[in-house]
Amino acid sequence: MLSKKTQYAFKALTYLAEQEKDLPVLIAEISKKKKIPLKFLENILLELRKAGMLESKKGKGGGYFLKQDPTKIPLSKVMRLIEGPIALLPCVSLNFYKKCKDCDEKNCGLNHVMIEVRDNMLQILENKTVADLTGK
Amino acid sequence: MLSKKTQYAFKALTYLAEQEKDLPVLIAEISKKKKIPLKFLENILLELRKAGMLESKKGKGGGYFLKQDPTKIPLSKVMRLIEGPIALLPCVSLNFYKKCKDCDEKNCGLNHVMIEVRDNMLQILENKTVADLTGK
DNA sequence: CGTATTGCGTTTTCTTAGATAGCATGATTT
DNA sequence: AAATCATGCTATCTAAGAAAACGCAATACG
Numbered sequence: 187m188l189s190k191k192t193q194y195a196f197k198a199l200t201y202l203a204e205q206e207k208d209l210p211v212l213i214a215e216i217s218k219k220k221k222i223p224l225k226f227l228e229n230i231l232l233e234l235r236k237a238g239m240l241e242s243k244k245g246k247g248g249g250y251f252l253k254q255d256p257t258k259i260p261l262s263k264v265m266r267l268i269e270g271p272i273a274l275l276p277c278v279s280l281n282f283y284k285k286c287k288d289c290d291e292k293n294c295g296l297n298h299v300m301i302e303v304r305d306n307m308l309q310i311l312e313n314k315t316v317a318d319l320t321g322k
Numbered sequence: 323m324l325s326k327k328t329q330y331a332f333k334a335l336t337y338l339a340e341q342e343k344d345l346p347v348l349i350a351e352i353s354k355k356k357k358i359p360l361k362f363l364e365n366i367l368l369e370l371r372k373a374g375m376l377e378s379k380k381g382k383g384g385g386y387f388l389k390q391d392p393t394k395i396p397l398s399k400v401m402r403l404i405e406g407p408i409a410l411l412p413c414v415s416l417n418f419y420k421k422c423k424d425c426d427e428k429n430c431g432l433n434h435v436m437i438e439v440r441d442n443m444l445q446i447l448e449n450k451t452v453a454d455l456t457g458k
Numbered sequence: 459c460g461t462a463t464t465g466c467g468t469t470t471t472c473t474t475a476g477a478t479a480g481c482a483t484g485a486t487t488t
Numbered sequence: 489a490a491a492t493c494a495t496g497c498t499a500t501c502t503a504a505g506a507a508a509a510c511g512c513a514a515t516a517c518g
Binding site: 189190191223224225226228229243244245247248 | 507508514
């Protein structure tokens with residue numbers, strides 16, 4: 187299951203993608219509309235900004251807005267950033283690989299199955315983008 | 323990612339499936355061979371027994387052994403028992419469904435994508451069984 | 459300047475994973 | 489029946505991580 191944090195990230199990005207381009211939106215507005223705890227959301231948006239997906243503007247008329255085109259942000263990117271690995275096992279992760287202690291991967295049935303699962307998940311998550319989440 | 327507990331469950335089941343049928347195996351042996359903390363493994367095996375996958379025998383010559391044929395134990399069943407939901411969101415889970423507070427599922431893009439992901443995962447996890455994990 | 463807004467480190471709270479301990483219970487052997 | 493082997497069960501501990509809240513600094517704008 188995805189953590190609440192990741193779920194919030196998706197909701198916030200969706201909301202921003204539905205707004206007018208380059209129009210700063212208050213954290214408080216997103217928080218209210220999407221029922222996300224304000225301070226928690228603050229951290230999430232900051233992470234997304236640091237990763238280059240969002241831009242922010244301080245002061246009056248400030249807020250957050252998308253830096254990248256929503257069609258250019260695959261869901262897998264958001265997941266890896268906020269959630270971590272997409273794969274179900276470390277020994278099967280492309281971006282967060284960690285070797286299995288006690289199994290020879292070539293001969294590990296579990297490894298093979300989980301690679302298959304991973305590939306199936308990625309095939310969707312790499313191709314669907316934030317733009318696909320909006321009601322537009 | 324799967325919890326250690328679920329990973330251990332898979333390893334233990336795999337080990338048992340590789341043994342001679344109906345031959346009790348000591349918890350200690352599984353623990354040693356698969357490098358699983360003994361007492362933790364005890365709990366896991368107990369859960370699997372209660373779920374009807376394993377049988378146990380006390381006393382000398384006792385131990386655990388498979389009750390069901392490994393080809394009859396889909397990986398999804400183990401995951402749901404030990405890990406919980408397979409789906410990435412509660413509002414998309416078949417066995418652990420929980421309604422989303424603030425979204426109308428019919429019009430929620432995230433919901434739709436995650437249903438697709440779930441179905442792709444299940445297509446594999448429902449069809450692969452413990453027997454597919456063994457080196458046999 | 460003054461106000462609005464994000465930036466960000468810190469702290470708190472809560473939950474869960476993971477691991478530990480100990481005694482009860484049942485089966486087998488002698 | 490006694491000794492021994494092995495699981496059954498429950499209670500508890502610790503650490504880590506998720507979720508959320510706090511307070512103030514920094515910045516931008518008018």
